[in-house]
Amino acid sequence: MNNSFFEIAQILKENKYFILFSHISADADSFGSCAALWHSLTLADKEAVILLEDNLAENLKFLGKGVKVFQYDSKEGEAFIKEAEKNGGYVSICVDCASVDRFPKREELFWNGKYTVCLDHHLTSKHICDYNYIEPSASATGEILYKLIKSTKMPLDKNVGEAIFAAITTDTGNFQYSNTNKESHLIAAELYDLGVDFNKVSIEIYERSSLAALKLQAMVLSALEIFNNGRCCISFVSQDMLKETGANMDDSEGLVSKLRSIDGVEVSILLREHENNKIKGSLRSKSDADVAKIAQSFGGGGHKKAAGFTLNTSIEEALKRVSEEVIKSI
């Protein structure tokens, strides 16, 4: 059962030190929601940090400007933990994630908090903390953060607003995905009153592609094949393609959705060679096809419209096997 915003706000008000946990490979919803909460807590004279265990994506660094963001095992991170413990301990808050495998290296640190709090919108999330607010109907965790902050009269400024907008606009596919709702737009409208520079946020998030990433995209599109009477398409990213373009695997994020955008295509597949004979496959469907089932047949899983799996084989073999399975399934 969820706690009320009032109960969660009480924990925030009654304590002084907070450690915020975004998930590994943080996206704008996880990190933006952390940043929003950090700004609000800091405006309320609290001591807060966001502690990470991996590097923040280049296009999210602007959200960390002026924010105390450290690696969990850095000098600054450890100094904060020490100070918090000297002063009666800290509250751990996991944001946009509710499972320790989403912050594995920080697990001990998380449970060492005198209270644990979870703020999340994932359907599969469990109530693992002392205080939980998990609302799958929210378009983004940023939406939950905004409602928490506003309804409990926590401080709200332009920085909070920019981080909330970043969270919502990315998780809703810029207000296009089916998780977008009336609230997403009403919140965005309210953020205008905080003086948020939406276009700046958008340029920071979306207009920082690397040349290497675009060259990789060109290669993936060139390698694209359509099959099953135009209903399916498949392409791949090989280690050779990464070498040739200078891109890294993260640069292929989102490409599988782009492949789905072809007229008539119902299922798109992108195979990514993470290492020799280790292929990660991503599947997307446009409307009716259930790609979770296809992923399951390879030992993977996911949602109806977005799923994934891992195969220990060559790219050539994977292309063949996956295409055959997809034709069988849809």
Add this chain to the structure above:
Amino acid sequence: MNNSFFEIAQILKENKYFILFSHISADADSFGSCAALWHSLTLADKEAVILLEDNLAENLKFLGKGVKVFQYDSKEGEAFIKEAEKNGGYVSICVDCASVDRFPKREELFWNGKYTVCLDHHLTSKHICDYNYIEPSASATGEILYKLIKSTKMPLDKNVGEAIFAAITTDTGNFQYSNTNKESHLIAAELYDLGVDFNKVSIEIYERSSLAALKLQAMVLSALEIFNNGRCCISFVSQDMLKETGANMDDSEGLVSKLRSIDGVEVSILLREHENNKIKGSLRSKSDADVAKIAQSFGGGGHKKAAGFTLNTSIEEALKRVSEEVIKSI
């Protein structure tokens, strides 16, 4: 001076026949706004048509479903005009355009209306009609249509809502461009109450790329060159590329904005070979650079962040001349 919505609504209420004019190469704002008005007028028992003089883009055809959309010189178009004239004439309404060079073949038809009305949001539009409502602060003409329909209590249903959403989401770059405003979001939020299926609209508009268009995009990205210390980039579309991919020139729409999305790039340029020795250039800037000035130096024009020009030369020569001019200018 603008007329009031009340005055415009009076003209709509007092007349029976209406011809709606979207601009040539109609986009979702122009055609969507026409479709919204068509649905509202039809619900109010009026007789209305949208008359075109060129083909509607594939991804906008869903907006014309159930709507009377004809070529201006078709049998159906001419029959409507005849009937209207037999019954006291028609009202001409130009939507998202206020200049006859935006509907050149329909000019006579337009002025033959017993009243002319203009609904538009372009800064450069002049008050050429009997009744005008031109509001450059509106994010889209769709925003104006919604306000007109709502404030004057004209009929509003799901079809009107879907067309308005299509208009606003495309003209605001999915709520990311700097013309997006609080109203854009408040209207989108209100459209939820009409039962609009936003995700369906979004899939219709954006997920109908052709394979040829993606292959063309791959070639444009492969040909991309960065110069001026990473601040500028340039690429091109040749007739050979169109032949090889099977794409048409319209498929390269929007690519120049994609090129601008590279980190560090301030100015992006796309040259398009429309025919031998006829190159159309498009320029985009990310923040400070004034690309209208660069376009003017080639006899073209436009806005600070988006401009264009035509050169009668080869692609190779154009690439060289334009790159040199851009380096000089920024």
